[in-house]
Amino acid sequence: MELAFFLYFAFVITTTSALVVAFRNPIYSALSLLIMFFHVAGLYVTLHAEFLAAVQIIVYAGAILVLYLFVVMLLNIKQDDRYHQQWPFAGLIGGLLLAEALVLTVERYRAPAVATSEAESVVAQSGNTEAIAEVLYSTYLFPFEVASVILLVAMIGAILLAKRDLQEAPRS
Amino acid sequence: MTVPVSYYLALSAVVFLTGLVGVLIRRNIIIILLSVELMLNATNINFVAFSQYLHNVAGQVFVFFALTVAAAEVAVGLAIIIALYRAKSTINVDEFSLLKW
Numbered sequence: 001m002e003l004a005f006f007l008y009f010a011f012v013i014t015t016t017s018a019l020v021v022a023f024r025n026p027i028y029s030a031l032s033l034l035i036m037f038f039h040v041a042g043l044y045v046t047l048h049a050e051f052l053a054a055v056q057i058i059v060y061a062g063a064i065l066v067l068y069l070f071v072v073m074l075l076n077i078k079q080d081d082r083y084h085q086q087w088p089f090a091g092l093i094g095g096l097l098l099a100e101a102l103v104l105t106v107e108r109y110r111a112p113a114v115a116t117s118e119a120e121s122v123v124a125q126s127g128n129t130e131a132i133a134e135v136l137y138s139t140y141l142f143p144f145e146v147a148s149v150i151l152l153v154a155m156i157g158a159i160l161l162a163k164r165d166l167q168e169a170p171r172s
Numbered sequence: 173m174t175v176p177v178s179y180y181l182a183l184s185a186v187v188f189l190t191g192l193v194g195v196l197i198r199r200n201i202i203i204i205l206l207s208v209e210l211m212l213n214a215t216n217i218n219f220v221a222f223s224q225y226l227h228n229v230a231g232q233v234f235v236f237f238a239l240t241v242a243a244a245e246v247a248v249g250l251a252i253i254i255a256l257y258r259a260k261s262t263i264n265v266d267e268f269s270l271l272k273w
Contacts (some may be wrong), residue, residue: 002174010183017187017210021194026202033206040213046175047224049232056216059239064209064246071250072202075257090196094189101185105178131229132236140233147240154244161251164258 002046009043012036026072030065037061051129180221188214201256201263205249212242 016036023029037060044053136144187210194207216235223231257263 006175006179010179013183014186014190017190020206020210021190021198021203026200026206029203029206033209036210036213040217043217044220047220049220049223049235052220052232052235055236055239059243060209060213064243067246067250068202068206071253074254075202075263087197090193093196094193097192098185098189101182101189105182105185128232132232135229136233136236139230143237147237150240150244154247158247158251161248162254 005046006043009039009046012039013043027069030068030072033068034061034065037065049128051132177221177225180217184214184217184221187211187217199264199266201253201265204265205246205253208245208249209242212238 013036016032016039019032020029020036023032037056041053041056041061044050044056191207191210191214194210195204198204198207216238219231219235219238223229253263256268260267
């Protein structure tokens with residue numbers, strides 16, 4: 001049963017991620033990326049990471065993708081030259097990495113099974129959200145604060161970059 | 173857990189490779205940023221799968237940090253795209269060769 005869910009999610013994720021690269025129109029790419037985000041959230045639910053699934057939908061599908069669609073429609077691109085000249089190079093690197101990943105997967109296939117039948121961890125005991133919160137606000141408190149600084153810097157940088165008056169003299 | 177962790181690794185590798193190939197072969201800079209999102213999601217799948225496999229919730233915390241970096245990257249990247257489009261009226265990456273050696 002779990003395997004069936006995983007295969008469904010994996011199939012949709014790989015298909016839509018291939019479509020993101022293959023579509024000619026950026027809007028279709030963004031929409032198929034939306035479908036992929038939803039299925040990644042479903043995959044998180046099957047992995048008992050419910051809080052992350054909610055965050056995935058809210059942040060990725062809600063904020064990031066809307067930003068993408070906003071920019072795509074703002075720029076209103078008509079023509080799109082499709083593929084770059086260096087696609088043999090891309091195929092070489094992609095093929096090499098894929099071969100390496102497959103070899104590693106086959107090699108490590110008989111990895112020792114980590115105690116699945118042991119006493120349930122914190123994750124299962126007290127709910128996913130509480131477990132994440134306890135670790136996030138104790139062990140990872142300093143990286144958490146640094147993340148807020150990153151967001152602040154990104155906000156200032158985005159405002160500065162997209163401001164019109166920097167390059168041109170004020171015309172109005 | 174009935175699904176072995178190697179399945180998640182294979183799925184993540186496939187998605188990451190799709191994103192990598194997308195970055196390398198597409199000319200539209202928006203699609204390139206979308207492909208970067210694909211790669212970030214592939215790493216997130218890996219984090220969550222190992223978090224479940226090793227019974228350690230720290231992997232899910234790292235997904236939060238990856239998500240923060242993704243949000244910052246999107247904001248700055250789209251601002252750069254808008255600035256580029258305003259300067260050159262195109263988003264084809266072949267047109268931008270100012271920093272090319």
